Amino acid sequence: MKILVPVKRVIDYNVKPRVKADGSGVDLANVKMSMNPFDEIAVEEALRLRESGAATEVIAVSVGPAKAQETLRTALAMGADRAILVETEDAVEPLAVAKILKAIAAEEEPGIVMLGKQAIDDDSNQTGQMLAALMDRPQGTFASKVAIEGDHVSVTREVDGGLETVKLALPAVVTTDLRLNEPRYASLPNIMKAKSKPLAMKTPADYGVDTAPRITTTHVAEPPVRQAGEIVADVDALVAKLKALGVA
Amino acid sequence: MTALVFAEPHGDSVADATLAAVTAASQLGGDVHVLVAGSDAAGQAHAGIAGVSKVLVASDDAYAHGLAENLAPLIAGLADGYDAVLAPATTTGKNVLPRVAAMLDVMQVSDIINVEGPKTFKRPIYAGNAIATVESSDPKLVITVRTTTFEKAAAEGGSASVETVAGPGSAGSSEFVGLDAVKSDRPELTSAKIIVSGGRALKDGETFEQVITPLADKLGAAIGASRAAVDAGYVPNDYQVGQTGKIVAPEVYIAIGISGAIQHLAGMKDSKTIVAINKDPDAPIFQVADVGLVGDLFTVVPELTSKL
Ligand SMILES: Cc1cc2nc3c(=O)[nH]c(=O)nc-3n(C[C@H](O)[C@H](O)[C@H](O)COP(=O)(O)OP(=O)(O)OC[C@H]3O[C@@H](n4cnc5c(N)ncnc54)[C@H](O)[C@@H]3O)c2cc1C
Ligand SMILES: Nc1ncnc2c1ncn2[C@@H]1O[C@H](COP(=O)(O)O)[C@@H](O)[C@H]1O
Numbered sequence: 345m346k347i348l349v350p351v352k353r354v355i356d357y358n359v360k361p362r363v364k365a366d367g368s369g370v371d372l373a374n375v376k377m378s379m380n381p382f383d384e385i386a387v388e389e390a391l392r393l394r395e396s397g398a399a400t401e402v403i404a405v406s407v408g409p410a411k412a413q414e415t416l417r418t419a420l421a422m423g424a425d426r427a428i429l430v431e432t433e434d435a436v437e438p439l440a441v442a443k444i445l446k447a448i449a450a451e452e453e454p455g456i457v458m459l460g461k462q463a464i465d466d467d468s469n470q471t472g473q474m475l476a477a478l479m480d481r482p483q484g485t486f487a488s489k490v491a492i493e494g495d496h497v498s499v500t501r502e503v504d505g506g507l508e509t510v511k512l513a514l515p516a517v518v519t520t521d522l523r524l525n526e527p528r529y530a531s532l533p534n535i536m537k538a539k540s541k542p543l544a545m546k547t548p549a550d551y552g553v554d555t556a557p558r559i560t561t562t563h564v565a566e567p568p569v570r571q572a573g574e575i576v577a578d579v580d581a582l583v584a585k586l587k588a589l590g591v592a
Numbered sequence: 593m594t595a596l597v598f599a600e601p602h603g604d605s606v607a608d609a610t611l612a613a614v615t616a617a618s619q620l621g622g623d624v625h626v627l628v629a630g631s632d633a634a635g636q637a638h639a640g641i642a643g644v645s646k647v648l649v650a651s652d653d654a655y656a657h658g659l660a661e662n663l664a665p666l667i668a669g670l671a672d673g674y675d676a677v678l679a680p681a682t683t684t685g686k687n688v689l690p691r692v693a694a695m696l697d698v699m700q701v702s703d704i705i706n707v708e709g710p711k712t713f714k715r716p717i718y719a720g721n722a723i724a725t726v727e728s729s730d731p732k733l734v735i736t737v738r739t740t741t742f743e744k745a746a747a748e749g750g751s752a753s754v755e756t757v758a759g760p761g762s763a764g765s766s767e768f769v770g771l772d773a774v775k776s777d778r779p780e781l782t783s784a785k786i787i788v789s790g791g792r793a794l795k796d797g798e799t800f801e802q803v804i805t806p807l808a809d810k811l812g813a814a815i816g817a818s819r820a821a822v823d824a825g826y827v828p829n830d831y832q833v834g835q836t837g838k839i840v841a842p843e844v845y846i847a848i849g850i851s852g853a854i855q856h857l858a859g860m861k862d863s864k865t866i867v868a869i870n871k872d873p874d875a876p877i878f879q880v881a882d883v884g885l886v887g888d889l890f891t892v893v894p895e896l897t898s899k900l
Pocket of ligand 2: 350351352353380382383404406407408436438441458459460461462464467468469470471472479502
């Protein structure tokens with residue numbers, strides 16, 4: 345069974361994003377970029393499934409600019425077998441990404457497509473669900489545990505009320521939550537090895553997908569800034585503050 | 593313009609999250625209908641929501657457990673009669689609605705915080721470090737709603753008609769196995785007036801319980817946590833507040849032993865008043881706190897609890 349892992353190149357999660365002065369977007373010039381953290385978790389889970397014998401091959405795929413090759417090399421250095429970059433300099437919305445992934449899945453026939461639950465730049469949380477709809481396959485979103493059971497996969501999901509378990513017929517789409525695993529670091533020898541692993545270059549047109557946006561961003565603004573308040577001297581002063589707030 | 597709100601499943605009653613989504617839907621300017629997947633009793637309860645003119649009830653068992661494979665075809669099938677489909681941005685809404693959007697070939701507008709115009713919305717991106725104004729060009733709108741930024745519609749006073757609807761039923765590809773529910777008598781995090789939240793500094797589950805719970809009890813507060821506290825197993829996953837956890841906006845949020853990483857702030861910085869207790873005067877949490885106390889939480893918090 346193959347596992348397809350879509351990975352997105354995003355602003356590093358440690359960097360505080362800055363809004364451009366003209367309101368046209370977030371400034372990404374000279375900003376550290378990394379693999380979306382949820383996608384690292386997805387790569388890790390796919391690798392573990394391969395290492396346990398449940399999967400045979402892990403294929404990383406990214407839709408994005410030429411620089412996203414770096415992100416794919418990171419996935420290869422972690423242990424993915426090969427990679428596909430669907431290159432475009434335009435921003436591609438989740439629906440179009442899902443359409444491209446559907447076309448790739450039709451070629452590769454993976455047993456599982458393992459995505460992150462959310463890209464930390466657009467915070468859309470929708471690509472995996474959309475892909476599952478387009479493939480007409482079941483989805484296990486926000487996974488904190490994944491177990492292959494014959495021709496099914498059991499997925500434990502982080503939901504508002506606790507932990508929910510669903511059983512899905514394979515092939516299936518899974519999206520990862522934070523507690524699924526702790527991603528490994530790529531070792532230096534593996535980083536070297538990754539340089540010679542296959543990385544196929546494609547374009548959205550190769551898959552016949554129109555990536556024209558459906559949503560236009562007309563303005564991007566800083567959120568209202570909170571002013572730092574007062575540091576109180578001791579617990580008594582804090583109690584007084586809470587009383588004034590009507591809390592106690 | 594008519595909008596359909598997919599109601600958050602909530603037993604036989606109405607979830608606060610649904611009431612917020614109804615408010616967002618009515619701001620689109622037309623009729624609001626609500627789809628209830630589950631019991632007939634829940635259908636009746638939703639008929640009372642102010643501003644809702646029709647309630648659709650799909651009571652097939654296939655729709656009882658929030659399985660997206662079954663619900664999405666039902667909702668997409670109903671969407672023909674609507675200009676917009678909305679759901680609260682709960683884990684149920686986030687699971688189901690993008691699947692509906694793709695079936696309709698529509699880009700979902702996720703997690704809106706404001707309705708600016710018939711097809712224009714504000715939504716946070718980059719963990720709330722930027723607010724985007726976005727305009728949809730799709731013929732139909734599919735929207736999830738951040739529930740903390742919309743007032744709740746009144747749960748009573750309306751008199752919607754109730755209709756039964758049927759859908760394709762079970763898709764047969766997924767099965768609900770079980771829910772390991774977190775049982776608690778405390779207020780729900782997303783609708784609590786006061787939240788006491790603990791971070792990595794709380795050391796372990798037992799210490800978290802000993803330090804945080806008595807204070808929360810005194811204040812009648814809900815309990816939240818940082819990702820670090822959840823990852824370390826001090827508290828269950830659904831306590832997590834943040835970019836990728838729950839979004840909260842209580843009257844008072846008390847952050848104890850939480851540094852204030854941007855991913856945490858994303859989930860709580862719309863709280864009315866933020867109180868922070870941290871031993872590090874340079875902790876970023878103090879930059880957003882209205883009231884800060886620098887000190888060791890293991891002495892300060894018990895003292896605070898005893899003095900309240
Ligand atoms: C993709 C992604 C998503 C994330 N999503 C979330 C999210 O939704 N929510 C979230 O919270 N985090 C999230 N994080 C994690 C986030 O980046 C931080 O790692 C996390 O919030 C840190 O938790 P903390 O503040 O409890 O721990 P720390 O950062 O370790 O802070 C502990 C604090 O306790 C203080 N302290 C220690 N001892 C004492 C004492 N005795 N008395 C008083 N103070 C003390 C320290 O000074 C410090 O400020 C996410 C990260 C990633 C990569
Ligand atoms: N451009 C992209 N290239 C590859 N994977 C993507 C891309 N955009 C989104 N994804 C995948 O979809 C997940 C959810 O993204 P989103 O729906 O944008 O929040 C991410 O964690 C990735 O796994």
